Amino acid sequence: MYTMNWKILVLSMMATLLVANATKSEVEAFYNETANLPCDFKNPQNFSQEELVIFWQGARDDVLYELYRGREKQIHVHANYINRTKFNQTTWILHLLNVQITDQGKCTCFVQHLGPKGLVIIHQLSFQLSVLAPFSQPEITRLDNKTAEIGEILNFSCSSKQGYPKPEKIYWIVETTNSTQYPGEIHLSQDDTNQLYYVTTALSLPITESTIWINITCFLKTQGPVELLTSETLQIKMKPHEELDSNFVIPGVIVVLVLTVVLLIILRVLPLKKCSHLCDKREATRVKTEDTDHPKERDEALESLSYQMCEKRGDR
Template sequence: MASTLVQCGAWKLTLELGGTEILGIMEDTVATATEPKVEAFFNGTVDLPCNFKNPEEISLEELLIFWQDANDLVLYELYQGREKREFIHPKYINRTEYNQTTWTLRLQNVRIEDQREYKCLVQHRGPKGLVLVHQFSFQLFVLAPFSQPEITRLDNMTAKIGDVLNFSCSAEQGYPQPEEMYWMVTTENSTKIPGIMDLSIDNITQLYDVRTTLSLTFNETTRINISCYLQTVGQKEPLISKILTIEIQSNEDPGNNFLELILGLVLLFIVIAIVCWTKRHRLCDKRGTTKEKAEDPGHSEEKQVLPTTGHTEQAEK
């Protein structure tokens, strides 16, 4: 935006400052200036320039210096070397600090509503009254960095071949509106998928929240990496989310496979238990028979009588 000031001949310039009419006279001058841009961060501070060099080294006691916005609201006034608060608008009270060394005005607690055109004016009090000796206009732009984009799964289902899964990506508290939001889906190759931005604005801070969604059909790939990009105004590199990795499972139900494994283990345990019980039962039966024979008194006596009987018969013969 350019501002051109052309004056031809001697003419009167009338300014209104806080309701007071100030009359000045300017001689033949021709001045052309390009309106510069000044950037500030939301909730930060910024130095508003005046670009006054004071080549004639006029004393501050003879100068009136003030800044005003596009609505002619006064931010700050320095009258004959002293701050004058009478005409300062309430929205700028206690938010400014003048630096005489650099001829700049520091604006604190920058808001989105502060983004507008400003100008610094310098008047000299001479024999003919207040004369405008300098005017400098500039545009203030306010920036608020968005948060890092964050990907969220919109479902909890396990990804299988042929499934369609849904994702959302969001970033918060930024200004101005972002230029672009898109997805990068990476398998063996990377594919850029444009996103449709859904914007909402905070009525108090006037900052934006942005969101986009993605529906993705999974083919035979076993792994997919998904990331979300947000391109903001004035930034060369986009903001990038953390990578979300999706593992694709086969169409076989993992729950059924797990159930079959459990049933197989249970069946194996039952078979082993039966085999062990059978062997133990047979061993117990065998031990029981042997013990019964060992404890049978008739059987014992029979074994002892037989040799005795034979010996007696031989003796009798």
């Protein structure tokens, strides 16, 4: 049976207890800003830095930073984190610069003691790094050029961009004589380069007879520091019904009446002129017949026809 150095045994027991209990829930950081990654090592044994190896490991087991026996060592550091970290030896906090969406996930700080038997983990702290990118102020856009008239359906869109994580909810408040909330269907697209989201939704609004004015506002509920983002209110006034001016109606009616009278006169005069022309033609025919000694029977037939037409003209 072999014996173990009592100091190493104590350190191992301490490490086991520390590893089991050293867990921090979450660290939040803003996109493109600095994240403060804790370690919370108290160094109860007052080890010198030359006896310690300290490093942070990211979500994909990438090494973010390593301090090996008091000196920074980059041989194990992932290329994405070279020149992006600063270690504060007083507070034991690692500052991660220019935070990206891809940095989020589970992170762990390890502290190892270098003793006669090699490296032994004496401290470990795990936490979730969450990255937030505030969405832009929602913006309402008209999707048509229709006039706000009764019976029309007006179409709008509301959009916000460059945010992370996904928004929780988007909705509209439409104010007329009463206020009505309309839920919005979230449509998301994600930038392949920075992983930020662009969100949009649409609204179709029918115009009814009771509509006089409309105020439309779009709201976006997010998981960022400002949980509810509000657009500027879009104000729409209804187009009034076009009523004919009385100064225009009366002259218009007079013109219509005059035109109607003129048309009736024309319809009366034209048939009379036609009958007069036929009667004149009958007289000319009779004279010509007399001159050319046409048979009397034909003259009598023409005279009878002309007489009937002229009688009708006289009746009118």
